[in-house]
Amino acid sequence: MTAAELHEILDDEKRKLTVDELKEVVYQLKYDCFNEVLKADGKEDIYHLGYYNGETNAFQICLDLLEHLKGDHDERN
Numbered sequence: 001m002t003a004a005e006l007h008e009i010l011d012d013e014k015r016k017l018t019v020d021e022l023k024e025v026v027y028q029l030k031y032d033c034f035n036e037v038l039k040a041d042g043k044e045d046i047y048h049l050g051y052y053n054g055e056t057n058a059f060q061i062c063l064d065l066l067e068h069l070k071g072d073h074d075e076r077n
Helices: 003-010 019-039 046-066
Strands: none
Touching: 003 019, 019 046
16 A cells, blocks of 8 residues: 555545555555565565564554454344
């Protein structure tokens, strides 16, 4: 996902995403970080590698949490 694509979503205050659309955005951001990890040279760019591994993990946690999100159609306990 490009910065322009992300800002198209973020800058539109009236735009609302469904849960599935949000999952797709987070997945795309995770995928972008994963690609950055693949570009890193493990011996020479350890900071870059660690940073994007952490980002990838954070996006995965978000995706896992979204699986537990209740919708308006779910019963509230």
